[in-house]
Amino acid sequence: MKLFLKKLTPARIIVGYYMLAVTISVLMLRIPAVHLPGVEVSFIDSVFTAVSAVSVTGLTVVNISETYSVFGIFVLILIFQLGGIGVMTLGTFFWLLLGKKIGLKERQLIMVDQNQPNLSGLVNLMKDILKIILLIELLGTLILGVYFLKFYPDWKDAFLHGLFASISATTNAGFDITGQSLIPYANDYFVQLINIILITLGAIGFPVLIELKQFLMHRDNSRIFRFSLFAKLTSITFLALLVFGTIVILLLEWNHAFRGASWHESFFYALFQSATTRSSGLATIDVSTFSQATLIVMSGLMFIGASPSSVGGGIRTTTFALNILYLYHFANGNRHIKVFRRELHEDDIRKALAVTMLAFILCSVSLVVLSISETHSLLALLFEICSAFGTTGLSMGITPDLSTFGKCVIMLLMFIGRIGLPSFLFMIGGKEEKTKFHYPKERVIIG
Amino acid sequence: MKLFLKKLTPARIIVGYYMLAVTISVLMLRIPAVHLPGVEVSFIDSVFTAVSAVSVTGLTVVNISETYSVFGIFVLILIFQLGGIGVMTLGTFFWLLLGKKIGLKERQLIMVDQNQPNLSGLVNLMKDILKIILLIELLGTLILGVYFLKFYPDWKDAFLHGLFASISATTNAGFDITGQSLIPYANDYFVQLINIILITLGAIGFPVLIELKQFLMHRDNSRIFRFSLFAKLTSITFLALLVFGTIVILLLEWNHAFRGASWHESFFYALFQSATTRSSGLATIDVSTFSQATLIVMSGLMFIGASPSSVGGGIRTTTFALNILYLYHFANGNRHIKVFRRELHEDDIRKALAVTMLAFILCSVSLVVLSISETHSLLALLFEICSAFGTTGLSMGITPDLSTFGKCVIMLLMFIGRIGLPSFLFMIGGKEEKTKFHYPKERVIIG
Ligand SMILES: [K+]
Ligand SMILES: [K+]
Structure with a gap:
């Protein structure tokens, strides 16, 4: 028993939780009542839907x-919560738990929890995570549900759509019950803005949310609140990725997919499709109408993915940031990376570089393998692979045509993207060495 | 004057030499006599041919x-020598010159030059490089020239073909005067083997050649000769890339492009096309008949390219090796990378990682940009870009159809691939810090 507990490393617990969630989801999705009358779904397709929902890919x-009945839709909502919120909560929990080992001083710099770092404090924190997310989802449901009364006179229909839309956005699941994502709301900027806000709250990472909460609560306190390096x-x-994506999509599609659209339509198309690459996968336009250049850029954005300890996937925003900082400082001949008056820990840089490279190898090997098993173009496969690894769920439309092997x-990829290469590497990273005197070092999460 | 000399950093000298070589080449290629009677070549195409020849891309x-007369062919041969051998000689020269700054002990570990590290010693070394390469080219010309008497009864024709083939292979220029690369020799394993040997001697890097020479000359000496870490x-x-490429191409094309070919034909197709991705660009089969999976793998091999201080391009074999070693040691939790009873210098690892990432960004941006300016598929563009950056010169056939901007x-890309991202980064890398006691550290060239 003791040996069993010793073998329960955080990585194994997260993987185990994920596997359990997939198994339960498959079993639930095999209940005949989840389907509409007369609809049959093959076993592999049920498994695919379960994995896609647990990994909140879409x-x-x-x-x-x-395909799915109202009961089935509630089952799907439950699965998003298990996958999106569950993995995020566990991930944050273990990050904080591991943080204890880093040493009190550094842990305090992480600034997430001001309390005594004991287990009951961490359990309270997990409860906090759940409360905050459920509150966000509830607010989203209310706002969208009331708004949807405009389209669905029956309040039950309106709130079912509101509930599904809110949870699908907040967990970044990206599933839709409209049959065509958010394309019906292509001109409804209110629905889009609410969606972007919900997507961002889910994808920006829980530590940021809790620091934000602390900041708002301590606002009138005399002590100056300092956001952690990680949060900044x-x-x-x-934000930078959102802006970059919006500008690039706008420029590249201005005379292409957006031809004939007004400037504000074009802007919202670009903004929403940029925001969705973080990890949501909802879309207000058929992305397969985009040009090759745009689709390559979007593939890159999906590969980067969302923030650590969030509902998203990919290599994570921090990992990407550390890569860029590394290159910038290397080009300037600086060995030590300083940012916001803090010095990044060398081990974090090493991890970020390794994670990025491994993710690149993973996606490249997938490209070659799928090129053998499928007949689709390199572009369609690249987009699909990045979408799966980033748990985004956008597609040029090839998903249903994939072979069983391809699925x-x-x-x-959805599994690894969701669990995160970083969380595996976090366990096996280098040993601590004697530190020299520098700027105060500060850890950031790689994923 | 003193200020001028001070600004003459090695990187600037190499770039300056390259620019000068291109200018001279363009001027020479505008001499009317280089063309066959009645043939007109546009200015941009002359520039493209000059850049392709100076960068020995092909x-x-x-x-x-x-297009080109016999005189024009001799002009091209001269340009390969300027580009392939010239840049290689200068590169090696500066590597040794910079090696001096590393310190006597470490410089001795590099083992390339046992003499006093003074400038005249270095000039002698440059002469050595030239002698060795010219000897290789002469031998290649004689062997191929005599052999070609089989096909060209006139000895002048035979030796012109032999000379061009030998120099095009040794400098890894990859140009051909057959009009269809080495496809006419698809069943002539002798010509292919000679070509593979010449390609390898040019692409394996000059430091390896000179160590090999020293090894052969000191064989009967009682003192044990130790190859440098870099050479190993x-x-x-x-070798590993050659074997990997051969196996993968053979497996992927066995039932595709090689269908109907005997096992030894298939093997030689795979072997030659694997060898050619190092940097030669000669081919014994039309690569556009290969499957998507094979072409992706070949793109990756071309991106890696040849060895440093050679006639090739790409990120270089050592850079690739350091990446792999980094990942392997990282996965095992080792911070210090030990290989062949030596420890790699941390700065070299940092450089290798930065070079790889920058090269990846460079090629990705090129992909997006060419997707905007050209109408070709992602696969054709990826292959072309990796071929240019690796100065390989293989193509799916889109080169003549490129827009002027695309050209x-x-x-x-050919320019950067040939000069090498590493040689720029070598100049701007991190400052030296105090070293601690470890295994004896040993420098390797990143490029
Ligand atoms: K998603
Ligand atoms: K070449």
């Missing part, structure tokens, strides 16, 4: 609204 | 045998 081999880094990267590869 | 927008690392990587992008 790639689908079936049309949800034509991840938020700025998140398995995509499922594996 | 991508062509014109058919050489139908680069040779083993070179400029490819020219820039």
Whole structure:
């Protein structure tokens, strides 16, 4: 028993939790009542839907609204919560738990928890995570539900759509029951803005949310609140990616997919499709109409993915930021990376570089393997692979046509993208060495 | 004058030499006599041919045998020598010159030069490089010239073909005067083997050649000769890539492009096409008949390219090896990378990682940019870009169809690939810090 507990490393617990969630989800999705009358779904497609829902990716081999009953839709909502919120909560929990080992001083710099770092404090924190997310989802449901009364006179229909939309956005699941994502709301900027806010709250990472909460609560306190390096880094990267994506999509599609659209339509198309690459996968336009250049850029954005300890996937925004900082400081001949008056820990840089390279190898090997098993173009496969690894769920439309082997590869990518290469590497990273005197070092989460 | 000399950093000298070589080449290629009677070549195509020849890439927008006269062919041979051998000689020279600054002890570990490290010693070394390469080219010309008497009864024709083939292979220029690369020799394993040997001698890097020479000359000496870490690392990587490429191409094309070919034909197709990705660009089969998976793998091999201080391009074999070693040691939790009873210097690892990432960014941006300016598929563009950056010169056939802007992008990639991102980064890398006691550290060339 003691040996069993010793073998329960955080990575194993998260993987185990994920596996359990997939198994339960598959079993639930095999209940006949989840389907609409007369609809049959093959076993592999049920497994694919389960993996896609648990990893909150949103790639689908079936049309949800034509396949699943209202009961089935509630089952899906439950699965998003298990996958999105569950993995995020566990991930944050273990990050804090591991943080204890780093030493009191550094842990305090992480600034997430001001309390005594004991187990009951951590359990309270997990409860906090759940409360905050459920509150966000509830607010989203209310706002969207009331708004949807405009389209669905029956309040039950309106609130079912509101609930599904809110949870699908907040957990970044990206599933839809409209049959065509958010395309029906292409001109409804209110729905889009609410969605972008919910997506961002889910994808920006829980540590940021809790620091934000603390900041708001301590606002009138005389002591100056300091956001952690991690919160600053991840938020700025998140914003920078959003802006970069919006500008690039706008420029590249201005005379292409957006031809004939007004400037504000074009802007919202670009903004929403940029925001969605973080990890949501909802779309207000058929992305397969985009040009090759745009689709390559979006693949890159999906590969980067969302922030650590969030509902998203990919290599994570912090990992990307550390890569860029590394290159910038290397080009300037600086060995030590300083940012926001803090010095990054060398081990974090090493991890970020390794994670990025491994993710690149993973996706490249997938490209070669899928090129053998499928007949689709390199562009369509690249987009699908990055979408799966980033748990984004956008697709050029090839998902239902994948071979069973191809579906398995995509499922594996969704799994690794969701769990995160970093969380595995975090366990096996280098040993601590004697530190020299520098700027105060500060750890950031690689994933 | 003193200020001028001070600004003459090695990187600037190499870039300056390259620019000068291109200018001279363009001027020479504008002499009317270089063309066959009645043939006109546009200015941009002359520039493209010049850049392709100076960077020994071999991508062509014109058919050489139908465009250039015998005089023009000799001009091209001269340009390969300027580009292939010239840059290689200068590169090695500066590597040794910079080696002096590393300190006597470490410089001795590099083992390339046992003499007093003074400038005249270095000039002698440059002469040595030239002698060895010219000897290799002469031997290649004699062997191929005599052999070609079989096909060309006139000895002048036979030796012109022998000379061009030998120099095009040794400098890894990859140009051909057959009009269809080495496809006419698809069943002539002797010509292929000679070509593979010449390609390898040019691409394995000059430091390896000179160590090999010293090894052969000191064989009967009682003192045990020790190959440098660099020589071991680069040779083993070179061999490993050759074997890996051969196996993968053979497996992927066995039932595809090689269908109907005998096992030994298939094996030689795979072997030659694997060897050619190091940097030669000669081919014994039309690579556009290969499957998507094979072409992705070949793109990766071309991106890696040849060894440092050689006639090739790409990120270089050592850079690739250091990346792999980094990942392997990282996965095992080792911070210090030990290989062949030596420890790699941390700065070299940092450089290798930065070079790889920058090269990846460079090629990705090129992909997006060419996706905007050209109408070709992602696969064709990826292959072309990796071929240009690796100065390989293989193509799916899109080179002549590129827009003028597209040609400029490819020219820039050939230039950077040939000069090497590493040689720029070598100048701007991190400052030296106090060393602690470890295994004896040993420098390797990143590029
Ligand atoms: K998603
Ligand atoms: K070449």
